Amino acid sequence: xxxxxxxxxxxxxxxxxxxxxxxxxxxxxxxxxxxxxxxxxxxxxxxxxxxxxxxxxxxxxxxxxxxxxxxxxxxxxxxxxxxxxxxxxxxxxxxxxxxxxxxxxxxxxxxxxxxxxxxxxxxxxxxxxxxxxxxxxxxxxxxxxxxxxxxxxxxxxxxxxxxxxxxxxxxxxxxxxxxxxxxxxxxxxxxxxxxxxxxxxxxxxxxxxxxxxxxxxxxxxxxxxxxxxxxxxxxxxxxxxxxxxxxxxxxxxxxxxxxxxxxxxxxxxxxxxxxxxxxxxxxxxxxxxxxxxxxxxxxxxxxxxxxxxxxxxxxxxxxxxxxxxxxxxxxxxxxxxxxxxxxxxxxxxxxxxxxxxxxxxxxxxxxxxxxxxxxxxxxxxxxxxxxxxxxxxxxxxxxxxxxxxxxxxxxxxxxxxxxxxxxxxxxxxxxxxxxxxxxxxxxxxxxxxxxxxxxxxxxxxxxxxxxxxxxxxxxxxxxxxxxxxxxxxxxxxxxxxxxxxxxxxxxxxxxxxxxxxxxxxxxxxxxxxxxxxxxxxxxxxxxxxxxxxxxxxxxxxxxxxxxxxxxxxxxxxxxxxxxxxxxxxxxxxxxxxxxxxxxxxxxxxxxxxxxxxxxxxxxxxxxxxxxxxxxxxxxxxxxxxxxxxxxxxxxxxxxxxxxxxxxxxxxxxxxxxxxxxxxxxxxxxxxxxxxxx
Numbered sequence: 001x002x003x004x005x006x007x008x009x010x011x012x013x014x015x016x017x018x019x020x021x022x023x024x025x026x027x028x029x030x031x032x033x034x035x036x037x038x039x040x041x042x043x044x045x046x047x048x049x050x051x052x053x054x055x056x057x058x059x060x061x062x063x064x065x066x067x068x069x070x071x072x073x074x075x076x077x078x079x080x081x082x083x084x085x086x087x088x089x090x091x092x093x094x095x096x097x098x099x100x101x102x103x104x105x106x107x108x109x110x111x112x113x114x115x116x117x118x119x120x121x122x123x124x125x126x127x128x129x130x131x132x133x134x135x136x137x138x139x140x141x142x143x144x145x146x147x148x149x150x151x152x153x154x155x156x157x158x159x160x161x162x163x164x165x166x167x168x169x170x171x172x173x174x175x176x177x178x179x180x181x182x183x184x185x186x187x188x189x190x191x192x193x194x195x196x197x198x199x200x201x202x203x204x205x206x207x208x209x210x211x212x213x214x215x216x217x218x219x220x221x222x223x224x225x226x227x228x229x230x231x232x233x234x235x236x237x238x239x240x241x242x243x244x245x246x247x248x249x250x251x252x253x254x255x256x257x258x259x260x261x262x263x264x265x266x267x268x269x270x271x272x273x274x275x276x277x278x279x280x281x282x283x284x285x286x287x288x289x290x291x292x293x294x295x296x297x298x299x300x301x302x303x304x305x306x307x308x309x310x311x312x313x314x315x316x317x318x319x320x321x322x323x324x325x326x327x328x329x330x331x332x333x334x335x336x337x338x339x340x341x342x343x344x345x346x347x348x349x350x351x352x353x354x355x356x357x358x359x360x361x362x363x364x365x366x367x368x369x370x371x372x373x374x375x376x377x378x379x380x381x382x383x384x385x386x387x388x389x390x391x392x393x394x395x396x397x398x399x400x401x402x403x404x405x406x407x408x409x410x411x412x413x414x415x416x417x418x419x420x421x422x423x424x425x426x427x428x429x430x431x432x433x434x435x436x437x438x439x440x441x442x443x444x445x446x447x448x449x450x451x452x453x454x455x456x457x458x459x460x461x462x463x464x465x466x467x468x469x470x471x472x473x474x475x476x477x478x479x480x481x482x483x484x485x486x487x488x489x490x491x492x493x494x495x496x497x498x499x500x501x502x503x504x505x506x507x508x509x510x511x512x513x514x515x516x517x518x519x520x521x522x523x524x525x526x527x528x529x530x531x532x533x534x535x536x537x538x539x540x541x542x543x544x545x546x547x548x549x550x551x552x553x554x555x556x557x558x559x560x561x562x563x564x565x566x567x568x569x570x571x572x573x574x575x576x577x578x579x580x581x582x583x584x585x586x587x588x589x590x591x592x593x594x595x596x597x598x599x600x601x602x603x604x605x606x607x608x609x610x611x612x613x614x615x616x617x618x619x620x621x622x623x624x625x626x627x628x629x630x631x632x633x634x635x636x637x638x639x640x641x642x643x644x645x646x647x648x649x650x651x652x653x654x655x656x657x658x659x660x661x662x663x664x665x666x667x668x669x670x671x672x673x674x675x676x677x678x679x680x681x682x683x684x685x686x687x688x689x690x691x692x693x
Contacts, residue, residue, distance in 0.1 A: 027079050027101060029072040031426070038430045042457055043494040045681035047431065048485060049075045049674045052423040054405045055386075057397055060109050063390035064089055065133065067097070067107040067116055068407060070423060075674035084118055086133065087420055089393070089409065094421065097135030106150060106238070111157040115214070117141075119148065128162060130214055141216050149204065150231075150238040153211070154247040159275065160211045161241065161250055162219060168227050169201035189259035194591050195234035196636040196668030204229040204236055206252055208275055222250065222273045222280070230254040232268060232291070244295045244302075248276055251283070251293035251302060263593040266311055270304055283322060284329075288315055292341070296349040300324055301369070303332075303343045303352055311594035312519070314476030316512055317341055319354060321369060332367055336374055337511050340365075344389045353377070353394065353412065355384050357509030360450050360480045364396060364410060377415050381436065383481045395420070399483040401454065402433040402490060432457035434493035441502070441536040444528045450510070451533045452479060454489040454499035464544040466692045467498040469534045469571070471552025471559035475518050475526070475599070478507045486671055486680075487553065495685050497549075497692075500537045504529035520601045522555070522583075523562050523616030530559060534570065546572075549692040551684075553577035554640060554669065557632075558618065561648060564629065565621030573691035575684060577632040578640045578669055581648040583617040589641040622651045628658040630687040632680070634667040660687065 031050040050073070057068035066089060071082040084097045084107045098104040100122045107118045116133060119126045123140060125147030131138040142148060144164060151162040172186050185198065192199050203226070207219030223230060230252045231240035240253035255268040269284045270293050284290035288307030295302050302322040307315040317339035321330040332352075333340050344353040353366050358376070362383040367374045378384065378396075385405065386397040394410040398417075407420040437453040456465060470489070472479045479501045483490075489499045503510065505526045506518025518526050530550075538545040550571045552560050557579015564574050580586045584604045587596045597603070601610040614620060629652050633645035642663065652659040662683050664676055671677050 027074040027077050027081070029074055029081050029101070031072055031424075033427065033430055041430065041432055043431050043433070043488070043491050045491065045678045046075060047427065048488060048491055048681075049073045049677065051404050051427065051485070053485070054397065054407065054421060054423055056106060057386065057388060057395060057407055058107060058109060059388050059390040059393060059395055060133070061111060061113040061390065063393040066388075066395055066407060066420070067109070068421075069105055069107065073674045075678055078673060078675050080674070084116075084135075086135070087407065089420065092420060095135065097131060098138075108152055110153055111155055117151065117153065117160075119151070121147075128160070128216070139214055141214060144219075149236055150241070152238070152241070152243065154243050155245050156247045158211060159208055159247065160216060161206055161208045161243070163204055163206055163231070163236070163238070163241070165200070165202040166205045166221065167202045168225070169199075171201050190263035190593065191591050193638050195638060197234070197638075203227055204231065204233065206230055206241060206250065206273075208250065208273075222252075222275075222278075223254075226256070227258065228254050228256045240291050240293075242293050242295065244272075245297060245299040249274055251295070253291045253293070260593075263591070264311065264597060266307065266313055266594050270302075288312065292343065294343040294345065296345050297347055298349040301349065303345070305341060305343070306331075309598075311598040313592075313595055313598075314474070314508070314515065316515075319343065319352065319367065332369065332372060333374070335372070336367075339508060342385075342387055344387050344394070346389070347391060351412075353387060353389065355387060357478055357480065360452070360478050360503050360507075360509050362480055362509075364394070364412075366412065377412055378410060378417060379415070381438075381481055400481045401436050401452070401483060403428070404483045433490050435459060436489075439537070441533050443505075443525075443532050445525065447514075449529055449533065450503045451537065452489075452499070452501040452503075453537065454493045454501065456493045456496045456498065459542075461542050463542060464547075465496060465498045465542055466547035466549070466688075467500055467534070467537065467543045468492060468688070468692075469530060469548065469550040470499055470501040471530060471550060471556035471563075472501075472504070472507065473552065473554030473556045475506045475522065475555035476508060476515055478509045479503045480509065486677065491681065495688075497688070498537075498540075498543055500533055502529060502533035504533070519599045520610070520612060521616075522558065522599070522612060523618075527559065527562055527566065530563065531567070531570070547692050549573045549575070549688050551575040551577075551688075552579070553632075554579065557640070557645075560629075561618035562616070562621070564627055565618060565624040567627070569626070571627055573688060574627055574629045575632070575687060576629065576645070576648065578634055578637050578642070579631075579644065579648070580618075580640055581644040582619040583613050585647070586640065586644060589643065591638050619647065619651070622648075622655070625652060625655060625657055628687075628691045630660050630662065630683065632662045633664070634669065634671070635663070635665045636668040639669050658691070 053071040066087045073080045081101045082103050084104050086095045103121045105119045115130045120129045128142040148162045148164045205223045209219040210217040231237050250273045266289050267287050269290050272281045287310035290306050292305045306318045306320045309315040319333040319340040338356045340354045342355040364377040382400040384396045388395050398408045399405045409418045434457050435455045439451045440448045441451050508515045548571050557576035560574040560576040600612045604613045631645045631649045633642035649661045671680050
């Protein structure tokens with residue numbers, strides 16, 4: 001009987017396991033701190049991954065509600081989710097509109113304010129969904145093969161444009177169908193890879209479809225057969241596409257070049273597509289970037305961002321105006337020294353609000369299109385990264401070195417700012433941030449350089465602290481008031497380091513001459529500026545001059561490699577993340593050739609040979625290395641290929657220099673996965689603690 005019972009029971013258990021639903025994997029996206037973290041009172045890598053990351057804000061048509069996204073991470077499961085929230089501006093009440101534990105992105109108000117469109121991967125691929133303003137009535141509108149990457153309603157709400165990848169090139173499998181198990185790439189021209197992806201035989205195209213009461217007709221490809229992208233690769237920013245106010249024209253950005261011409265050029269243009277006639281017209285001219293079209297409410301004008309110099313990706317970002325009635329183009333910011341971005345029109349079409357940098361901060365400005373008078377609206381130690389406007393309401397996304405992005409309301413007339421969201425207040429209430437100070441240092445050519453000093457929490461001026469020289473990437477990217485989830489100054493300070501962060505030569509927000517100087521002079525004045533900064537700051541009584549380190553990524557990684565050969569024993573340790581080591585191999589392996597052509601002043605085979613390759617390449621000075629070095633590389637980094645770091649590590653070890661290689665096979669130029677990010681921070685501070693502290 002017992003034996004017989006077993007025979008009956010086993011099939012029953014098999015059936016039970018086959019047909020019972022397995023419990024769904026659970027994740028902790030709450031961002032709540034543990035008792036231990038609260039008691040510690042300091043920022044840690046794990047806490048950094050608990051921050052809610054605010055973005056993609058858009059005001060409702062009546063200006064009373066703003067929808068925005070918050071991305072959250074669970075580092076234990078290595079998963080993330082993005083939820084859509086709605087904020088009532090009057091009472092500051094926040095409602096979470098989505099519940100799917102995946103990606104819910106790109107919220108867009110329907111022009112009548114009755115629906116919110118958004119993208120979601122709830123059914124695997126990203127598709128267009130709609131919901132009521134309170135989050136009810138979620139409905140999937142599209143089921144497009146491969147998914148879509150962006151969308152927006154026309155001003156009248158009668159059409160929708162969306163973007164998706166369209167395959168147009170022949171694959172190796174199609175060329176050799178009798179070899180199903182082959183694994184090969186066949187390339188005939190540049191660019192065969194970009195940022196972190198090889199060319200996938202497809203191109204980003206814009207489709208337009210009629211829309212009515214939650215129903216979309218079949219979309220029409222407005223770039224049919226064109227082997228070009230819109231928006232531009234590799235980040236496909238949807239701000240490069242917009243509707244005109246009457247809803248008959250789609251303005252879009254594209255770089256309509258092929259092969260080598262594409263790789264060596266920044267020449268993108270803005271095109272108008274007429275949805276009634278199907279005709280396309282090129283609106284802009286010139287050889288630099290033309291991007292980000294924004295129409296005036298009256299429909300008469302289009303503002304856009306334009307760069308002038310061919311191949312110079314960090315050229316002055318100029319604000320231009322196109323008169324649709326007579327075709328006249330006007331350079332509005334000719335007499336303004338800095339860049340202009342994120343254009344927002346006033347309701348009467350007389351004012352354009354924009355973001356620009358000044359002294360390593362990013363502020364909101366306004367310009368009168370008739371008088372060209374420019375006014376700085378906001379001020380303070382912060383960065384505005386995005387602005388939007390409805391009626392008299394101006395909403396901005398704002399961050400600082402001590403605060404992750406939150407939404408603020410701005411009074412354009414008075415410049416007064418009111419914080420609207422408090423996404424991470426539970427962290428700030430329990431974690432002390434270090435003080436940020438502004439200092440000005442004299443350089444070797446008698447100029448003044450802004451240096452940020454970030455002090456540890458509980459700073460005691462009577463103590464001596466180790467210090468880190470932070471070397472910025474770019475190379476043309478300001479050491480501004482950014483809150484980074486990778487290179488976070490507050491996290492470094494929480495580990496009891498003083499951070500010295502100079503705005504050396506080649507960084508914007510200090511005028512075009514300061515910004516341009518670094519091109520062709522990577523290893524010259526910029527390196528002198530770094531040494532000027534650390535030499536001045538180490539005289540502070542609270543900095544221990546015998547415990548200094550230098551760290552940086554990309555051009556900052558190049559800087560640490562270069563400083564390692566010339567620092568005259570100032571530093572006890574270096575850390576280089578995805579840094580350029582050999583300028584000749586970098587030229588031959590990077591993807592955006594226009595960048596190295598401009599900043600290195602041409603290829604290494606050019607005659608006469610540009611001075612950068614012999615005078616400024618770190619590998620030429622490796623015989624002078626004598627200091628421990630942590631070298632970090634990422635296999636999917638095609639901007640600065642990981643072999644640059646391998647060369648540096650090999651050179652260090654063959655010379656007997658204490659070194660460590662930290663290699664991430666699945667990361668790109670940035671570290672994006674939670675657990676990889678945490679191990680990155682652990683190794684980062686372990687190396688510094690060993691050799692600097």
